[in-house]
Amino acid sequence: MTTSFQIELIRYLGPDGEALAPLPEFARDPAALIPLYRAMVLTRTFDAKAIALQRTGKLGTFASSLGQEAVGVGVASAMSAEDVLLPSYRDHAAQLQRGVTMAESLLYWSGDERGSDFSAARRDFPNCVPVATQVCHAAGVACAMKLRREPRAAVCILGDGGTSKGDFYEGMNVAGAWRLPLVIMINNNQWAISVPRRTQTAAETLAQKAIAAGIDGLQVDGNDVIAVRDVMLLALAKARAEGGPTLIEAITYRLGDHTTADDATRYRDSEEVSRQWQLEPVARLRNHLLRVDAWDKEHEQRLLRECAEQVDQAVESYLAVPPPPPQTMFDYIYAALPAALQQQRESALRFAGEAGARHG
Amino acid sequence: MAEVNLVEAVNLALAYEMAHDPSVVLLGEDIGANGGVFRATAGLQTRFGAQRVLDTPLAETAIAGLAIGMAAEAMKPVAEIQFTGFIYPALDHMINHASRLRHRTRGRLSCPMVLRSPYGAGIHAPEHHSESPEALFAHVPGLRMVIPSSPSRAYGLLLAAIRDPDPVIFFEPTRLYRLFKQEVNDNGEPLPLDVCYVVREGTDITLVSWGAMLLETLAAADVLAREAVTAEVIDVATLKPLDMATILESVAKTGRCVIVHEAARTAGMGAEIAAGLAEHGLLSLLAPVRRVTGYDVVVPLAKLENQYLPSVDRILSAAREVLEFT
Numbered sequence: 001m002t003t004s005f006q007i008e009l010i011r012y013l014g015p016d017g018e019a020l021a022p023l024p025e026f027a028r029d030p031a032a033l034i035p036l037y038r039a040m041v042l043t044r045t046f047d048a049k050a051i052a053l054q055r056t057g058k059l060g061t062f063a064s065s066l067g068q069e070a071v072g073v074g075v076a077s078a079m080s081a082e083d084v085l086l087p088s089y090r091d092h093a094a095q096l097q098r099g100v101t102m103a104e105s106l107l108y109w110s111g112d113e114r115g116s117d118f119s120a121a122r123r124d125f126p127n128c129v130p131v132a133t134q135v136c137h138a139a140g141v142a143c144a145m146k147l148r149r150e151p152r153a154a155v156c157i158l159g160d161g162g163t164s165k166g167d168f169y170e171g172m173n174v175a176g177a178w179r180l181p182l183v184i185m186i187n188n189n190q191w192a193i194s195v196p197r198r199t200q201t202a203a204e205t206l207a208q209k210a211i212a213a214g215i216d217g218l219q220v221d222g223n224d225v226i227a228v229r230d231v232m233l234l235a236l237a238k239a240r241a242e243g244g245p246t247l248i249e250a251i252t253y254r255l256g257d258h259t260t261a262d263d264a265t266r267y268r269d270s271e272e273v274s275r276q277w278q279l280e281p282v283a284r285l286r287n288h289l290l291r292v293d294a295w296d297k298e299h300e301q302r303l304l305r306e307c308a309e310q311v312d313q314a315v316e317s318y319l320a321v322p323p324p325p326p327q328t329m330f331d332y333i334y335a336a337l338p339a340a341l342q343q344q345r346e347s348a349l350r351f352a353g354e355a356g357a358r359h360g
Numbered sequence: 361m362a363e364v365n366l367v368e369a370v371n372l373a374l375a376y377e378m379a380h381d382p383s384v385v386l387l388g389e390d391i392g393a394n395g396g397v398f399r400a401t402a403g404l405q406t407r408f409g410a411q412r413v414l415d416t417p418l419a420e421t422a423i424a425g426l427a428i429g430m431a432a433e434a435m436k437p438v439a440e441i442q443f444t445g446f447i448y449p450a451l452d453h454m455i456n457h458a459s460r461l462r463h464r465t466r467g468r469l470s471c472p473m474v475l476r477s478p479y480g481a482g483i484h485a486p487e488h489h490s491e492s493p494e495a496l497f498a499h500v501p502g503l504r505m506v507i508p509s510s511p512s513r514a515y516g517l518l519l520a521a522i523r524d525p526d527p528v529i530f531f532e533p534t535r536l537y538r539l540f541k542q543e544v545n546d547n548g549e550p551l552p553l554d555v556c557y558v559v560r561e562g563t564d565i566t567l568v569s570w571g572a573m574l575l576e577t578l579a580a581a582d583v584l585a586r587e588a589v590t591a592e593v594i595d596v597a598t599l600k601p602l603d604m605a606t607i608l609e610s611v612a613k614t615g616r617c618v619i620v621h622e623a624a625r626t627a628g629m630g631a632e633i634a635a636g637l638a639e640h641g642l643l644s645l646l647a648p649v650r651r652v653t654g655y656d657v658v659v660p661l662a663k664l665e666n667q668y669l670p671s672v673d674r675i676l677s678a679a680r681e682v683l684e685f686t
Contacts (some may be wrong), residue, residue, distance in 0.1 A: 084433070117466035125432070126465050130456045136422050137457065140429020140437075147385065147411055147435070154429075166449075170422035177417055332463040333502050335470070335525040338554050338601035 007205045009251075010231050011221035015279050017287025024230045030294030036077060036225050037289060038303060040069040040282050043093040045307040046102050047256075049315060050109065054260040058319065062109045063090045067223075067255030070281035071157070071187045073097060074228025074250075078236055079155055084141050086125040086134040086156040090187065094157065098124055102314035103321075112324060113332075132162035135171030135184060142180035142245070153181040153239040155232075161192025163206045169213070172247060176213040181239035183232065184247045187222065189254035194267040210247035222250030223281040255280065326352040364544050367537040369511035370400045370476075372546050373518040374438065378408050380548065381436060384522060387414040388423060388440030388476075397442055398478055398537055424450035424475065428457050431473040431527075438522055444479040444531065445488030451496070458527040459502030471527045474518075479507075480572050480622060481654075481669055482535035484662040489534075491659055492571070492623035497529045498600035498632070504528040505600040506553060509574040511542040516551030517597060523550060533572035554598050556606040562590035565683055566610040568633060569620040570596040573670060577620045580675035589683060599629050604636040608644075611637060615646035616682045620670050625653040647685035650678040 012027070014020050026032055047066055053059035065072060072093025079085065085098055092105050099120025108115025108127065116126035125141075128134035138156035145152045162168055163186060175182045186206050190197045203209060210217025216238075220231045228250055235246035253276040257264045264273075289295035330337060330345040337345065364372060378384045386401055392415035395402030405413035416423050420441055427437040441447045454475065462470040481490035498505040506521055506528055508514035514532065521528040559574070560581055569577040574595055581591040592610045596602070611617050617637060619630040630651040637649050652670045660668050 086429075113464050113466055116464050117468045122468060123433070125469070130452060133425060133453060133457060136425020136453065137429040137432070139422065140426035140431075141433050142429070143414075143426055144430045144433035144435045167421055167425065167452075170417070170419040171425060174417050174419065174422045174426065178414075328466075332467050334601075335462070340554070340601035340604065 007207045009219040010227045011224050012226045013224045013288050017284050027226045030292045037285050039073045042307045043069045045311050049311045060109050060111045061259050061261045063259045064256035065090050065093050067280050068252045069093045070225035071222045071250045074225045078229050078232035082152050084123045084154045086138040088158050089127040089129050091157050103318040106318040132158050132165040132167040135168050139171045139175045142182040151240045153236050155183045157185045160188040160197050172213045175245040176215040179244035182245040183235045186249045188249050189252050191254050193258045207249035215245045217247040219249045222252030223279050361543050361545050363541040364511050365538045365541050366511045366514050367400050369515040369544050373515045376548050377522045384436045385412050386438050387416050389442050391440050420449040424453035427473040431471045432469045438474045441477040443489045444477045444491050455500050459500050472525050474521045474528045474530050476530045478534040479531040480533045481659050481665045495628050506598050507531045507571040509595045512544050515544050520550035520553045535572040554601050556603040557595040559595050560593040562592035564589045565616040566592045566614045567618050568594045573620050573622050576672050579672045608641045611641050612644040617649045618678045620652045622654045624656045626656050647682045650682050652678045
């Protein structure tokens, strides 16, 4: 038996914001695009502030989403509140849309578990650091939804490097076999720390990995938030209608370092980065809004000011949070503290003052 | 009240809990139509439907990951890993996620799942079917590691494990699956987790064991009894968190202790128990603590596995040394 396949690439906006195809229904009224633009600008403002906080010793290691804002915003804008997001560690663009606060995100990156006790999006998973493992959890979440016949869907996001892991394939495979209401979004930002996409796999596209699992796979321009939202809406509608899972590969670019602990100039050509700045998502949507007369300089300045204020307020409330009391490292290990741990907890409390003085 | 063997007791506990709690779902390889390779889930798919007894693809990472996702969504998954030799792909998920979900979300999400797996040597199984990796899991904060030693213990502890709000690793000794029967009252009564069980009282020496090795340990106690030595025998049952208090209380009475397990010796659970005795029971000890364990070798294939497993003679030899020490 011979087989052939095609991988579709969905894109509506060109790099200068020009419409390359008739826009999907939701995008025809430019006013409806402004919340997406606002969300991307807020994410970028937050991102820049987080890096500044890390550089000045006020935050731990942070994973920037610079250049990939359209992926997270497109994903989360298409989700319903009752859906579940299973992010990687670079998905604050999506998380902020889900209702995770900037202060919570900063708390997490400062080394405080309370940052993952989201005040909204209570069913969403916390950041997933072990790469691609969240695909299997997302299949489990989707399985629970399906067994209970709920019209909900699970959405997970992983990077291009994550598609080389068995977890990605195992999670996708069972989602296909059981027709689970799951959307797997690959943020293909071209770099897995220092390893480029072409070294990661001989597969021409990452989306075609869906074919091996018997599910739909497609590519989307990950710098075109209209396209990302469009394919997400379709994939989620299909999932809720018991049509099974979808794999989406968003083509984008990591304009920043892997994290604040990384220096991408050691392994990456600056010309490549400059070229990619021409394709980035925030300017692209802004250009589109300018073209259709839905935006101007004044709007832009006001938005930047509002975002900066919002971020500053979040930083202020984040910095005002006192460190967690030492006993909390015991209090959530089990639902109830086992007797065997009681003595260790007491010991931690007895020495807490001393350790606080040494490390504080 | 019915006479059942250990694997039938597992089946009874699963069926009871599925009948009484609609959020309990079973998943694993060959557990549906086939009823599991050991028949632990026999008849359950017919009774409860394919929606609650899920035959998974052959992928242990996915099995653990699915269970975590389902548990976080308020179901109570009971996942089966066909043999502990195949559990290692699931370790990443149990260590990095199942054990930590409650902690890292400050209790917002939790992971009430059970990972069941037949374990241990002595049934002449093929390669990778005879290991006892309980210490690997006992080392992980946030997990419970539970091993029954009889049909009634399997029934009660498995019910408790399924009802526990945190992840439980539940190892079932394959050697005991069909070795003997016991009266088990299928009344849904759980047995407490996190405690050791004193299965025989004595005053001269404490013998500590768990799982299938309880058989040899009790047989050794029988021999000692004929020599007018009364051994107290403890079934640890929950290896993590460890109920050191019961062991210390026994050793305070006997002053002598031998720990028996079939897993390899180095960094095995015997080391943890011996360390607990050294830290908290040194002054009640009348003799050095001895361990009778599997050797620090790969579990041999069928022809040598009985040479590997602690025997009644090895236990007696260690017990006599400890008893004669002055």
